[in-house]
Amino acid sequence: xxxxxxxxxxxxxxxxxxxxxxxxxxxxxxxxxxxxxxxxxxxxxxxxxxxxxxxxxxxxxxxxxxxxxxxxxxxxxxxxxxxxxxxxxxxxxxxxxxxxxxxxxxxxxxxxxxxxxxxxxxxxxxxxxxxxxxxxxxxxxxxxxxxxxxxxxxxxxxxxxxxxxxxxxxxxxxxxxxxxxxxxxxxxxxxxxxxxxxxxxxxxxxxxxxxxxxxxxxxxxxxxxxxxxxxxxxxxxxxxxxxxxxxxxxxxxxxxxxxxxxxxxxxxxxxxxxxxxxxxxxxxxxxxxxxxxxxxxxxxxxxxxxxxxxxxxxxxxxxxxxxxxxxxxxxxxxxxxxxxxxxxxxxxxxxxxxxxxxxxxxxxxxxxxxxxxxxxxxxxxxxxxxxxxx
Amino acid sequence: xxxxxxxxxxxxxxxxxxxxxxxxxxxxxxxxxxxxxxxxxxxxxxxxxxxxxxxxxxxxxxxxxxxxxxxxxxxxxxxxxxxxxxxxxxxxxxxxxxxxxxxxxxxxxxxxxxxxxxxxxxxxxxxxxxxxxxxxxxxxxxxxxxxxxxxxxxxxxxxxxxxxxxxxxx
Numbered sequence: 001x002x003x004x005x006x007x008x009x010x011x012x013x014x015x016x017x018x019x020x021x022x023x024x025x026x027x028x029x030x031x032x033x034x035x036x037x038x039x040x041x042x043x044x045x046x047x048x049x050x051x052x053x054x055x056x057x058x059x060x061x062x063x064x065x066x067x068x069x070x071x072x073x074x075x076x077x078x079x080x081x082x083x084x085x086x087x088x089x090x091x092x093x094x095x096x097x098x099x100x101x102x103x104x105x106x107x108x109x110x111x112x113x114x115x116x117x118x119x120x121x122x123x124x125x126x127x128x129x130x131x132x133x134x135x136x137x138x139x140x141x142x143x144x145x146x147x148x149x150x151x152x153x154x155x156x157x158x159x160x161x162x163x164x165x166x167x168x169x170x171x172x173x174x175x176x177x178x179x180x181x182x183x184x185x186x187x188x189x190x191x192x193x194x195x196x197x198x199x200x201x202x203x204x205x206x207x208x209x210x211x212x213x214x215x216x217x218x219x220x221x222x223x224x225x226x227x228x229x230x231x232x233x234x235x236x237x238x239x240x241x242x243x244x245x246x247x248x249x250x251x252x253x254x255x256x257x258x259x260x261x262x263x264x265x266x267x268x269x270x271x272x273x274x275x276x277x278x279x280x281x282x283x284x285x286x287x288x289x290x291x292x293x294x295x296x297x298x299x300x301x302x303x304x305x306x307x308x309x310x311x312x313x314x315x316x317x318x319x320x321x322x323x324x325x326x327x328x329x330x331x332x333x334x335x336x337x338x339x340x341x342x343x344x345x346x347x348x349x350x351x352x353x354x355x356x357x358x359x360x361x362x363x364x365x366x367x368x369x370x371x372x373x374x375x376x377x378x379x380x381x382x383x384x385x386x387x388x389x390x
Numbered sequence: 391x392x393x394x395x396x397x398x399x400x401x402x403x404x405x406x407x408x409x410x411x412x413x414x415x416x417x418x419x420x421x422x423x424x425x426x427x428x429x430x431x432x433x434x435x436x437x438x439x440x441x442x443x444x445x446x447x448x449x450x451x452x453x454x455x456x457x458x459x460x461x462x463x464x465x466x467x468x469x470x471x472x473x474x475x476x477x478x479x480x481x482x483x484x485x486x487x488x489x490x491x492x493x494x495x496x497x498x499x500x501x502x503x504x505x506x507x508x509x510x511x512x513x514x515x516x517x518x519x520x521x522x523x524x525x526x527x528x529x530x531x532x533x534x535x536x537x538x539x540x541x542x543x544x545x546x547x548x549x550x551x552x553x554x555x556x557x558x559x560x
Contacts, residue, residue, distance in 0.1 A: 004547045004556050008519040011500035012419070015520065018497070019419035022428055028436055029410045032443050155469055361433065 117147040118384065125380045126368045128345055132165070132184075132388040134158050139165055139387065141184045150186040162390045164189070164199040166209075181209060181234070190234035197245070199234075207234040212246060224249045262299030262324065271313040276302075282327045288320060289313070292351075294344040296371065300324055303342055303349050303371065306332075314340065315358035319351060321374060331374035335367060345389045347371050352386055353379075404455070406446045410439055413456050417463055420520045423501045424467040424512060434470060438463040457531050460521070464513045464531065471505070503553045504546075511546035514539050 002010075116124075119142045123131040131142045139150045139158050152158055156167035166181035181190035181199045190199060194211035202208050209232045216228045224247040230239040245256040252269040257276070264284065266274040273291035276284050285293070290304040291314070302324050305316040315338040321330040338358045339351040353365040363385060368377045414435055421438075422431030442449045442459045449455050504515050510532065517528045525543075529536045550556065 002556050004550050004554070007496065007500050007550075007554060007556055008515065011423075011497040012519040012522075014497040015419045015423050015501070016416065018428070019415045019422060019431075023415050023418050023432065025411055025414055028414060028439075029407060032410070032436070032440050033407075 117142065118382065120145075120147050122366070122380060122382050122384060123389070126350060126366065126378065126389065127348065128350075128389040130162055130388065130390040131386065132160050132162070133384040134387050135385075140384075141165075143184055148185060150182060150184070158387060159197075160388045161198070162388045166190070166196040166199060168195050177214070179209070179211065181207070190232075192232050192234065192237065194230065194232070208232065209234055210242065210245075211239070212244075217248070224254060259295040259299030260297060262295075264299075264324070266293075273307055273313055278324050278327075282325075284322055284324045284327055285320075286322065286327060286329065290320075291316075292340065292342045294342045294349065295324070296344055301330065301371070303344060305339065305342065305351075310338075315354060319349070319369065319374065321371070333369060333374035333376070335376070337365070337367070339367060341386070343386065343389050344371060348377065350386065350389055355383070404450065406443050406450065409442070409450075409455055409459070413459065414439060416521060417460065420460070420516055421463055421467055423497075423504065423516045423520055424464075425470055426501060426505055430470060434463060434466045437466055454530075457527070460517070460531050461533070464517075468509050468513070471509070500550075500554065503550050506553065507546050507549055510534070510538075511542045511549070514542045515546045515550075518543060 117140065119131050119133050119140045123129070123142050129143070133140045134157075137154045138152055139160075141148045141150060150165060152165075152167055153169055156169060158165055158167045160166070164181050164183060166179055168177045168179045177195050178191070178193055179196040180188060181196055182188050189201075189207040190196065190209045192209055192211055194213040196209045196211050198210040200208055211230045211232045212227045213230065214227050217225050226244040227246045227248065229242050229244045229246075231242050232239045247254045252267065252274075255266045255268060255274075257264045257266060263279055264276050266276040268274040271291070273289060274293070275290065276293060278284055284302050285304050285306075287308075288304070288306040289308040291307055292305040293302055294304070295302050300323065301321055303319055303321045306318040306320050307313045307316050308318075310316050310318075317335045317338050318332060319335065319339070319342065320332045322328060323330060335351070337353045340354045340358075340363070342349055342351045347370065349369040349371050351367045351369065352363045353367060355362045355364045362383055364383060365379055365381045366386065367379050369375060370377055417435040417438065418428075418431050420431075421434040422428050425431050425434065438459050441462055442455065449458055452458055501516075504512055507515065513532055514528050517523045517531060521527075523531070525536045525539050529539045532539065
């Protein structure tokens with residue numbers, strides 16, 4: 001039997017040899033030396049920000065319906081030790097300071113912009129009345145004909161149900177997660193310990209969040225650990241234990257997902273894909289290796305990406321739809337470009353086309369499909385990271 | 391072990407290009423071990439180097455810019471891991487996370503077990519094996535005491551011995 005040191009050094013040798021093989025040093029160096037060119041671009045019909053052009057895999061450069069979007073180079077000072085980062089020029093239009101990871105924000109939005117934003121143009125192009133897109137330090141919301149930018153802390157992953165936005169912040173290692181929820185205009189309605197997974201407004205006008213507190217997880221049974229789940233009164237902070245919806249287990253997790261009146265159970269793997277079954281234990285993704293599930297509003301149908309036989313478990317050209325009661329395959333669509341996340345809105349599906357065929361970060365287009373047939377309706381170039389359409 | 395990551399004095403006149411050429415491959419290996427993805431590892435190493443380049447007038451004057459850029463890389467890798475965890479929690483979308491792209495069975499199995507460790511242990515183990523750094527050098531990069539690193543490595547070895555069914559020591 002090998003020792004840990006023997007295993008560790010052998011693994012290191014293999015990994016170093018692999019890095020040697022895959023790394024083109026001169027090309028990487030050239031990218032960095034060339035990547036410092038600053039470009040100013042009128043981002044949203046008003047605010048001028050400093051953008052950094054990146055090339056090759058680090059770049060997300062895509063034409064949108066009426067302009068060009070550059071990926072903004074993140075230079076989060078929290079990640080850089082010892083030396084203060086270079087000062088980056090502030091936008092010329094007022095942007096409310098983004099909240100930090102340790103201080104709850106007091107307000108997070110800027111006034112709506114006057115001219116149609118890229119998000120507004122995208123929403124119009126795909127026939128959506130509401131669209132929400134993630135940015136590195138903000139979320140852009142298009143709703144009711146106006147575009148609003150809601151500032152967020154840097155590097156948070158914003159989730160939304162189309163009514164609220166919420167995100168987690170890790171204050172420090174071994175520190176419990178804290179979450180903040182805001183309305184679409186940036187008004188903070190909840191700031192709680194734990195990871196929010198749903199927010200609703202109660203009949204009395206107050207807000208209640210469903211919150212998971214993984215740091216309290218301790219119970220084990222059948223090889224699973226339940227993640228404690230609470231209904232938290234956002235004003236008082238009072239937490240009422242409720243049924244867990246997620247259990248960690250070796251190699252992944254088990255989770256409960258409710259859509260309309262339906263309840264599904266998923267067994268997720270380490271890649272983030274999942275085998276999802278209905279109330280009767282019937283798989284709603286057949287024998288497919290599935291991810292990016294999205295459901296019709298009543299939960300009667302599902303669309304997912306089939307990763308079976310794909311070169312990566314996160315990229316697919318095949319979208320499939322099934323009846324979630326019978327598991328029957330309704331349609332299967334083979335797309336020209338590999339796609340990632342999908343969203344169901346109305347009678348349509350929007351799928352995000354991964355940049356560089358899935359090799360690079362970000363997106364380069366969205367494809368809109370008919371949810372009933374799987375027929376492609378339109379393709380719109382955009383690098384926006386779509387969080388919600390409705 | 392790379393010179394910049396070790397205790398060797400790096401000349402103030404060293405260029406960014408020299409640092410990049412010497413360090414980028416071990417940094418890709420370090421990031422790949424911590425993320426489980428060649429693609430993410432390459433991106434993070436590149437990002438850390440880019441940050442060094444943008445502040446090179448200050449970073450280049452440090453005694454050990456290689457330690458500085460590794461600290462950035464570790465932070466980026468931790469943030470990357472947290473981001474993946476947040477995405478896993480996005481149950482509604484069932485969004486996938488980075489692929490494990492094992493280069494070989496031993497490394498894949500070993501680094502997968504390492505990534506299951508707490509953050510500090512994870513970083514200490516990767517720096518120890520990939521860069522072959524001493525306790526003091528790891529402590530400098532992670533900005534904790536040498537005693538903390540000793541404890542972290544001890545606990546990490548004990549956990550890895552269980553998860554990998556290997557001997558802790560011989």
